[in-house]
Amino acid sequence: MKKFSILSLALLMVFSLFSVTVMAQDEVNLTLWDIRTASDQVTPALQDAIERFEADNPNVNIEHVPTQNDNYKTKLRTAMSADNAPDLFMTWGSASLERYVDADKVYSLESHMTEDWESNFMPAAMDLGRVNGELYGVPVTNVSPALVWYRTDLFEEYGLEVPETYEELKNVVKTFKENGITPFALANKNKWTGSMYFMYLVDRIGGPEALQQAISRKGAFNDKPFIEAGRRIQELVEMGAFPDGVNGLDEDAGQSRTLLYTDRAAMYLMGSWAYSSFKNEAPDMLDQFSFFNFPAVESGKGDPSNLVGTPGDNYYSVSTKAANKEAAVEFLKYLTDSKMGEELINIGNIPPFTGVAEKIDDPIMKKIYNSSQEANHIQLWYDQTLPLELAQVHLNTTQALFGMEITPEEAANQMEEAAQEYYGE
C-alpha cells in the first residue's frame, strides 16, 4: 500500500512537471486576488465567471487566490509595496484604490472602455472606480443605499402620505407623535446609524458639492449646510422624532427594529440590507414594509433622487505588472456581464449594472434597484469617504447632536478644526 502511494505520488510529480512546461509555451496565467473565500455568498458567481471565461479562452488560466477580508487588505498592501502585485486584484474603490493608482500600480482601463461596456454600469458606481477622471476599477457587487423604510399600514391608519419635503416629513412626525408612536426607529449607540440623517440633510441642503468642497478644502466643514443639517436633526429630536435614550440603544442588538415590529415606531432610515433583516426577523409582516427616498428640503440644493450609501462594492482592477493586460481586461468583462448580474440577483445582491431590472422578481428589490438607477449621485458613507480621524469626529459630534449635548455650530466647528489639523492647515 505504502509503495503504491509513493509510486503514484512520484507519477503525479512527473506529470505536473510536464503540465507546467506545456503551459509555459502557449498558455497565459493570470493571478486573481480578492476576498471571495468559500464562505462568501458571491463566490459561486465569481467561480462561474472564471469557468465561462476559461471555456471561451482555453489558453488562459486564472488562478483565484481568495483571502479573508481584513487580512486581504494587509496582504495586498504588502504585495503592492514589495512590487509583487497579482495580475488582477480587488479594492473598495475610492481611497482604497487611489493609493495604488498614485503609486503607479494600477493599469488604466480608459482605453478599453467601449461605449458598450461603459453603459453596462450605473454611473454613480463608476465614480468610485475613477481616479483623476480615469477609470481604474470596475464595480461588481452590492448596491445598498440608505432609504427611509416605513410601515405602510401605519401610514394608512393615520391617513398619511409619503412625505416629499422636509415640511411634510415634520407633519408626519407630528401626527405619529400625537398618536403615541415613535416616528423614527433609531438605535444610535453605534453612531453610524444617526450619521445617515446628517448625511442626507447635508445633501438635501447643500447638494453633493458641500462635502466634496469641504474635503478638497475649497469649502469648510462649518459651512452652512453642515450647521443647518445639525440644526434640523435637533429640531427633529425636540419634536420627539426618535426613541427615548436613542444614544443608548444598540443597532446590533436590533433595538431599533423591535420598535418597528411592535407597532411602536413607523419609520426607519437604514441601508437596503434592512429588507433582509425584515425577511429574517418578521417574515409575516414583510408586506407591511416599503420605503421612500429621503424628502427634499425646501430651497435646498440637493436633488431628492440623490442617495447616500454604497453605490457599488468590490472594484476589480488590473495591475500594471500584468503580463497579458488584454486577457485580464477581457476577464473583467466576463465578471461584469449580464450572466454575472443574474447570478448576483439570485443571491439577493443588487449588482451595479444597468439593464438587470427585468431579472429581479422581488418588487422591493426592484424598487431599490430602480431608485439606485435613477439617482443623480450616490454619496458614499461619510465614515468611508473621510480619513479615519475625521470620520470618528463626524460620528462623535453627530451622536452628540442627537443627545442635545452640543450645538450645531459647535459640532461643525469641531469637525472643521479636526479637518484643519488633518490637512495641516
Added chain:
Amino acid sequence: MNKKELMNNKYFIAALFLLPAVIFSLVYLIIPIPLSTYYSFFKWDGIGAMEFLGLDNWSKLLSDPIFWSSMANNFKLVLISLVVQIPIALFLAVLLTRKIKGASFFKTIFFVPMLLSSIAVAFLWRYMYDPTFGLINSFLNLVGLEQLTRSWLGNSDIAFYSASAPIQWRFIPLYMIIFMAAISNIPKQLYEAAEIDGANNWQSFFYVTLPMLRSTVVNASVLIIVGSLKYFAMIFALTGGGPNHASELMATYLYTKSFTEMNMGYGSTISVALFLVALIVSVVFLNFSKKDVRN
C-alpha cells in the same frame, strides 16, 4: 559540572520548570510595557511607516479633556466598587458560612454571575435597560413609579452609573468566595472565647471576624482597585464609552484610539499612562495598609 550533577542540582531543576512561565510572562506581559512606551513617541497606524513625534503624544494626552474625564470615571468606578462589592460580599460570606438551611443552594445561586461571560452579562443588562421593553422600566411602570423610568444607557448623566451596575453584580460573588474561604480559616476557639466573654453576634463579627479578615480585605481591595482602573469589557459592550464619552474609561478610550482610529502611537501613550496610574495607586495603597497592620 557534568550532566548528572547538573540534573541533581535542585536550583537548575527549579529554573528549568520556571522557564516556560518566565518566557510567557516576558513575551506577553513584561516586554510589551517598554515596547508601548517606545510606540508612544511615534505617529503610527500599526502597519505603515512610523513617524517620530518626540513628546507630542504625551503633551496631547495631558491636554486631552476626554482622557482626564475617562480617568475620573475610572476612579469613580474604583470608589463604587469598593463601597458596593466589599460590604455586600462580606455580608453574604458571613451569612453563608453560618449553618443556615440551604446554604449550599444559595452559594451556587450567588456564584452564577461569576460564571457568565462579561459580554453575555452585558447583553442581559442591555435588554433589561431597554427604555421601551426593558425589565427595569416595565417594573417601574407596573408599580406606579413612572416618574423614575429613564433611558438608562442613553442619558449622559446616568449612563456611567447604569453601566457600572452589572460590573458590581458580576464581581460580588468572586469576593464572596474569597471571604468565605478566609472565614472558614478563622479558628473556632476565638469565637468560643468571645462567647464566653458574653459577646453577641455583632460584637463577635466586629471584634473577631473583621480583624481576622483584615489582610484578605486588603488583598481584595487591591484586586478591585487594579481591576477597576483597567476595566474594559462590560462598559465597552454596554455603551462603548458613550454617549459622547460620558461613560468612557481609560481602557475603552485607548481601544477606540488604537483600533478604531488606528492611531497606535496615541493608543500606546494612553496605555502607558493607564499602567503608571494603576501602578502608583496600588503601590501607595499597599504601603499605607502595610503601615497600618504594623501599628
